[in-house]
Amino acid sequence: MNVSNFIPPFLKKIDHYLLTHYPILWQSRIHYVFYSVLLTNCLFGVVVLFTRINYTSELDMLKLVWTFMILSVTYLIIWMIHAGRFNLFKQYGKRPPGDEYLNFLLIFINVSLILSTMFAFPALYSLKAKLSISSVSLAKDINALNLGAAFFPNETYHYNTSEINGELYPGKVHLYDYNNFTRFGYNTFYRYTFGNIIVDPERQYEPFDQMEKDPLCRNKISRHGMYCDQYTKELFNRSSNKQEQLKLINDFIKVAEKYEVKVPHSAEHYLNAFNRDEDYLYRFSNNNYEQFRFIRDLEDRLSLAVEYKTGKNFLWNADFYHFMWYVIFYITLIFMIYKNVRRRDFILTIVSAVVIMVVTGILIAISGFNEDQTANMYMLIYVGLGFGAIKILFNRKHSWLNGACLNLTLLCLPFMPLFYYVMYHNKQYDEQLEIFGFVLTFVFLQILFKRLYTILWSLPE
Amino acid sequence: MDEETFNPEMVGRFNSGNYVQAFRKFLDLCLDTELSKAEKRKVMDLCDGYNTIQATGEKVRDDFIHNVLSLYSYCEAKESAGGSDPNVLLRANNLTKTYESGKFKLSPFSMTVSSGELIGVVGENGNGKTTLLRIVARDLSEDQGEIEFKVGTEKDLFDVKGKVAYIPQRIPRWYGKLKNNLHFAAASRGVYGFDNEYLVCVFLTRLGLFKFKDLFWTQISSGYRTRFELARILLLRPSLLILDEPLANLDINAQETFLYDLKNLAKSKKNSFGVLFSSQQLHEVEKVADHIVFLRDGESIFNSTTDGKEMLLQNTEIEIETTDELQKIEFALKDTNDLVIRLKGSLILLSCSKDLEANELLKMLVDKGISISYFRDLSRSTKKFFNEN
Numbered sequence: 001m002n003v004s005n006f007i008p009p010f011l012k013k014i015d016h017y018l019l020t021h022y023p024i025l026w027q028s029r030i031h032y033v034f035y036s037v038l039l040t041n042c043l044f045g046v047v048v049l050f051t052r053i054n055y056t057s058e059l060d061m062l063k064l065v066w067t068f069m070i071l072s073v074t075y076l077i078i079w080m081i082h083a084g085r086f087n088l089f090k091q092y093g094k095r096p097p098g099d100e101y102l103n104f105l106l107i108f109i110n111v112s113l114i115l116s117t118m119f120a121f122p123a124l125y126s127l128k129a130k131l132s133i134s135s136v137s138l139a140k141d142i143n144a145l146n147l148g149a150a151f152f153p154n155e156t157y158h159y160n161t162s163e164i165n166g167e168l169y170p171g172k173v174h175l176y177d178y179n180n181f182t183r184f185g186y187n188t189f190y191r192y193t194f195g196n197i198i199v200d201p202e203r204q205y206e207p208f209d210q211m212e213k214d215p216l217c218r219n220k221i222s223r224h225g226m227y228c229d230q231y232t233k234e235l236f237n238r239s240s241n242k243q244e245q246l247k248l249i250n251d252f253i254k255v256a257e258k259y260e261v262k263v264p265h266s267a268e269h270y271l272n273a274f275n276r277d278e279d280y281l282y283r284f285s286n287n288n289y290e291q292f293r294f295i296r297d298l299e300d301r302l303s304l305a306v307e308y309k310t311g312k313n314f315l316w317n318a319d320f321y322h323f324m325w326y327v328i329f330y331i332t333l334i335f336m337i338y339k340n341v342r343r344r345d346f347i348l349t350i351v352s353a354v355v356i357m358v359v360t361g362i363l364i365a366i367s368g369f370n371e372d373q374t375a376n377m378y379m380l381i382y383v384g385l386g387f388g389a390i391k392i393l394f395n396r397k398h399s400w401l402n403g404a405c406l407n408l409t410l411l412c413l414p415f416m417p418l419f420y421y422v423m424y425h426n427k428q429y430d431e432q433l434e435i436f437g438f439v440l441t442f443v444f445l446q447i448l449f450k451r452l453y454t455i456l457w458s459l460p461e
Numbered sequence: 462m463d464e465e466t467f468n469p470e471m472v473g474r475f476n477s478g479n480y481v482q483a484f485r486k487f488l489d490l491c492l493d494t495e496l497s498k499a500e501k502r503k504v505m506d507l508c509d510g511y512n513t514i515q516a517t518g519e520k521v522r523d524d525f526i527h528n529v530l531s532l533y534s535y536c537e538a539k540e541s542a543g544g545s546d547p548n549v550l551l552r553a554n555n556l557t558k559t560y561e562s563g564k565f566k567l568s569p570f571s572m573t574v575s576s577g578e579l580i581g582v583v584g585e586n587g588n589g590k591t592t593l594l595r596i597v598a599r600d601l602s603e604d605q606g607e608i609e610f611k612v613g614t615e616k617d618l619f620d621v622k623g624k625v626a627y628i629p630q631r632i633p634r635w636y637g638k639l640k641n642n643l644h645f646a647a648a649s650r651g652v653y654g655f656d657n658e659y660l661v662c663v664f665l666t667r668l669g670l671f672k673f674k675d676l677f678w679t680q681i682s683s684g685y686r687t688r689f690e691l692a693r694i695l696l697l698r699p700s701l702l703i704l705d706e707p708l709a710n711l712d713i714n715a716q717e718t719f720l721y722d723l724k725n726l727a728k729s730k731k732n733s734f735g736v737l738f739s740s741q742q743l744h745e746v747e748k749v750a751d752h753i754v755f756l757r758d759g760e761s762i763f764n765s766t767t768d769g770k771e772m773l774l775q776n777t778e779i780e781i782e783t784t785d786e787l788q789k790i791e792f793a794l795k796d797t798n799d800l801v802i803r804l805k806g807s808l809i810l811l812s813c814s815k816d817l818e819a820n821e822l823l824k825m826l827v828d829k830g831i832s833i834s835y836f837r838d839l840s841r842s843t844k845k846f847f848n849e850n
Binding site: 016019020021023026027082085086088091092093094396397398454455457458459460461 | 619636648658697
């Protein structure tokens with residue numbers, strides 16, 4: 001099978017243009033990476049487009065990421081093999097000024113693009129779920145459920161409803177007042193959505209009594225059309241005749257069906273039961289779990305819809321990007337090292353790193369070093385690695401040991417300012433020093449490390 | 462252009478049907494001449510025409526010949542003003558190398574390589590040819606001695622190695638299409654855009670690789686891999702080219718073509734480069750090399766220009782192959798002074814006083830009815846050193 005048959009003509013043209021005009025871009029294969037990642041992510045987009053949003057159980061993002069990681073890692077390996085084959089540096093070729101920065105940038109972009117395939121499907125699915133139902137529509141559904149909830153039985157043994165200790169659950173005590181209004185509307189939907197989450201996601205867990213005073217609810221209806229607590233009660237109490245009550249129950253059932261929950265009986269059945277016996281709700285629900293199970297299901301599905309709508313997934317989380325920065329930065333750095341040194345040196349660097357870790361680990365274990373002594377030991381090792389790297393300047397022949405020292409010095413440099421500061425001064429994590437470590441590495445990448453790699457590569461065996 | 466102004470040698474080549482040699486010579490001249498974009502475009506069109514003729518076997522058209530000759534004359538006129546003097550590229554003094562195992566030692570070795578000069582390093586296996594070449598290519602460090610390069614920024618080894626191209630005996634594998642590797646090689650030396658297309662087209666045609674341009678490593682023979690590697694290295698525009706056993710994978714015809722191509726390109730007027738190569742093909746090496754070094758046990762036992770090969774003439778020595786018995790040969794040459802007859806495999810080595818020329822010795826054998834199926838005069842050949850063992 002000839003792979004080139006799958007490459008569109010325009011991409012072949014771009015490939016040839018880059019090859020004959022910008023070999024440093026061409027060797028990075030950024031055009032192929034961009035194209036294949038775009039294609040893959042578009043494919044995921046199409047799949048997501050035809051995927052139904054599941055309200056019965058929440059999508060396990062982590063599981064999906066792990067699954068798609070197989071694809072990303074495969075892409076990454078294929079790209080590394082191809083991008084490692086052509087190398088201006090190893091051919092003693094003509095390179096533009098600041099080539100190491102350009103190489104870093106190109107590799108960084110490539111790795112970022114490739115790893116994006118790992119998150120594309122979960123991210124697009126989340127986006128679809130978020131957009132599939134509008135805030136207004138969700139508010140309408142909740143209003144309908146809150147207004148009709150009083151006519152349906154409830155699970156009295158559920159902690160939300162069986163708890164009557166007002167001190168522990170101040171927001172739920174009065175929900176047992178069946179004569180005025182069933183707790184269902186408040187206890188379930190209000191808790192997640194009413195007035196606070198959709199309007200102001202930051203205040204999701206504010207106590208109930210504070211929500212009552214929410215200025216957004218002064219006008220009875222919140223921004224998205226959600227009825228406030230008192231207004232819901234007013235509307236419920238106004239539904240005095242049978243027709244109006246039947247409408248409330250039917251609206252409830254329609255919303256339930258929208259979320260694919262089957263209500264066991266007809267609206268008339270529930271209305272008759274409600275009007276016949278004031279205690280019906282208690283007795284009905286306590287006798288048979290199946291009678292109120294649909295409410296639990298509905299509660300869960302609506303909660304999930306609200307979660308999709310308002311929840312923060314990993315993509316909007318700064319910690320996620322912090323983690324990904326490290327992953328991408330180090331893959332970039334390691335691949336750059338691979339492109340700058342002999343294959344044997346690269347392998348021996350990995351072996352040396354493992355040996356250093358094992359030996360220092362054993363040393364710490366048997367010597368009983370305290371924190372300061374351990375820090376001193378690692379500092380000493382780093383200084384030794386640095387000297388080993390600098391020695392390349394004075395070598396007349398190639399040495400894998402100096403090469404390994406150089407590689408390890410570069411790999412550890414981003415952490416060293418923070419390590420030094422934490423261990424010898426403040427003992428506190430400092431974000432600015434963490435950033436400084438990366439900036440320092442980046443600055444030295446061209447002016448010092450590239451110089452050393454150039455000498456190391458050209459030295460005879 | 463008036464046909465009378467055409468180069469008579471080129472006209473003669475075309476007239477005798479040797480259009481391949483003629484076109485190669487034309488391309489060599491083009492490579493030596495500063496051409497405008499339009500002229501380069503013309504050369505590329507002619508390359509296309511030449512490659513079509515090669516691929517289809519169709520008759521060479523008159524207009525094609527006319528265009529080649531016309532452009533050749535134009536290049537000749539333009540190029541005559543240029544040219545560069547040979548300059549020393551490398552001086553090596555008393556290089557020595559001993560491997561840790563101690564089994565091999567390269568004895569102090571000195572040499573000078575100039576641009577346009579071809580130096581052949583010969584010797585039996587395991588006698589230090591590769592070691593010497595690797596040291597000169599700065600791929601292997603010497604124990605003692607010094608090498609002074611006159612290419613690039615002298616103190617920067619990286620820059621020096623950019624000007625010194627080394628092709629090891631075992632050619633490193635390349636990936637992707639052949640032509641892409643050539644484009645990359647040219648681009649890596651700062652030849653971009655149209656010039657890149659031009660140079661790759663000319664080198665592909667010049668070295669007879671055009672029909673293989675879209676093939677991959679696994680799709681071409683080891684001989685063509687060598688030719689490809691030469692094309693790739695030449696596109697890197699080296700000042701000094703070092704080749705370890707480049708003829709090893711080539712058939713007898715390809716060996717000759719390869720060496721003559723190498724010689725012609727190395728002796729280019731404007732882009733000349735020095736060549737240092739090792740080989741076991743003594744006959745072929747002696748034909749093209751300006752300077753021959755013979756190594757035995759890491760020691761240079763002969764290190765001289767081909768002109769200095771008269772030094773080798775200490776006696777007359779020939780190599781023959783015959784179906785006749787050894788006694789018959791001894792009988793035929795019984796009156797020859799200082800005759801020594803030795804058997805070397807199926808070959809018979811005859812040595813006598815240098816007063817008797819090799820052709821006279823051959824005549825004597827033929828006159829005595831000895832049937833000769835193979836004959837070679839070794840009197841001035843370094844092959845004598847092989848036979849000494």
